[in-house]
Amino acid sequence: MPPKTLYQKIWDSHAVREEAGQPSIIYIDRHLIHEGTSPQAFAGLRAEGRKVRRPDLTFAVMDHSVSTTDRTLPILDQDAKLQFDALEKNCREFGVRLFDMHSKNQGIVHIIGPELGITQPGQTIVCGDSHTSTHGAFGTLAFGIGTSEVEHVLATQCLVQSRSKTMNIVVNGKRPHGVTAKDIILAIIGKIGIGGGTGRVAEYSGQAIRELSMDGRMTVCNMTIEGGARAGMIAPDETTFAYLEGRPFVPRGKAFEEAVARWRQLKTDDGAKFDTTVELQAEKIAPQVTWGTNPGMVTGVTDRVPHPGSFTDVNDQKATERALVYMGLKAGTPIVDIPVDRVFIGSCTNSRIDDLRAAAHFVEGKHVARNIKQALIVPGSRGIKAQAEKEGLDKIFTAAGFEWRDAGCSMCIGMNADVLPPHERSASTSNRNFEGRQGKDSRTHLVSPVMAAAAAIAGHFVDVREFAVESVE
């Protein structure tokens, strides 16, 4: 048998129908849905008199619009309330399991899938959300889809797809102290550009990837879409199996051992060909800070805001000019001289327990700077929240002047009340710094959790390598 990539292996084991010159029908193992992109899909099913083919493989959660404060209070946002009601009604009518906003296991869809062991190696996973790429950290083929495809999967448990090209992203060497998974993925996006992975499925490999915890690997795969690739994956290994063992949806005992034996086959064979290969050296990666209005507009913390003239392409020059106006930044400003108004530690990119531990470790015994108007900690799930509270992290954060919130997407997308006000600047651990992403006319700088924590304490960006920070993810 010719050598295969991990992507090819998962594809081949999920092809229901393949025909030359036609897209294939691919089976979907897990379908995750949330309140934002599913109502129109259920309406479509209803209009055609169709059912959900595999409600037992479909999981719903409320995450995008949920409040991160007291959920026992009435919901004031009537549009959000209608969305929640619609999701509840749809789940009831079509027989889909629902983690509602009061569930102890509620959280961001891409956080709870892995946390509960719903996500397992070798699966195909889709969700009406581009950050579905997160689940690829387990060696799954996971990607975001539009609402029409959500409806298609609900009705058929399949998707019509053509094979993507493949891209091998190798991060060699050892990650320096103070450099995290977030910095690795931002550096990758900075190198390939935000369209660099278009039409491709990425596989991450190399020592620096292997040495990441599952939390760190999820951060890397999460932002794959910001480099244009719909899916990114990491072959499962001992780290993966250890993470999964004992989680609620993961088989036990002998069945687990058998599963692990199968999962061990999920790796790219020696000699398998990728369409493209990109290599980075981990030692050369500095803590990253975005300065512009997309995740590719990024640089090391010791650098300066670039000059539009430093770009060769005229469209890049125009985009940079526009971004600097929007961001209220002058070319040539040292990154460490940029003051911050608000800090957000959360989102499906960076709200897992490792992220919170790293941030808490940095802020312990310190206090947020006087110019910081708000510093939010939003755990990715209520499970993570409970774990953090068990470890006393909530106390560390609140003593340092942070707000300790309930789980959800929060200020990453600002669909609830957690909005970044116009012209205010955030240090944010989320994934997108697009215009208006965190609030109309708001200014987002994407950073790692420890960099965000440090910015909260200093009131501006600082190089965390100058501090005695724990080796964090």
Place this chain on the structure above:
Amino acid sequence: MKPFITHTGLVAPLDRVNVDTDQMVPKQFLKALTRQGFGRILFYDWRYLPGEKPNPQFVLNFPRYKGASVLLARANFGCGSSREHAPWAIGDYGFRVILAPSYADIFYNNCFKNGILPAELTEQQIEELFKRTEKEEGYSLSIDLPNQTVRDNHGLSYKFEIVPSRKEVLLQGLDDIGTTLKHEPEITAYEKIHAATATMFDTVDVKNYSPAH
């Protein structure tokens, strides 16, 4: 879905690279429960001043581009969020064709579900179309999907590439779900061997609406 065969219409230029779907439909409009009425929302923060007053600086508000149905765009159009609200807004606004050098994958795919043709031309061709659109008020283009051409009234003619199966979807206005369900026996056969149910070995706090499978 309404089939797409040919289309002739006024061109509106959006001279920015990497236009993301957050710009097409900002997050505050993602709470809708239907697919309708998104045309008013399209490029909301760029298009409107406070009070939903049209921003005269934004290109789609220029009188000369009123009624445009062909959107001329730059590279990596539609990047970011998977929200299908973006093509719903583009279609509802009145665009039937987008012309750009490249598209983000999810957005590109979503266009085909909504009868919108995202045609891919080269950077040079797109540059030429930007020049012509700016120069001539009322500049319009004719897009012929069966022949895969883009033409103007001055003899310009560009050929574009499109995957045959995607072309067919637009030409026939196919219902994807109906097409897939024709292969239902194959799906059932697959499920007999693979696709075991998701078993819960430990209790989680979930509303179990799922019927016994």
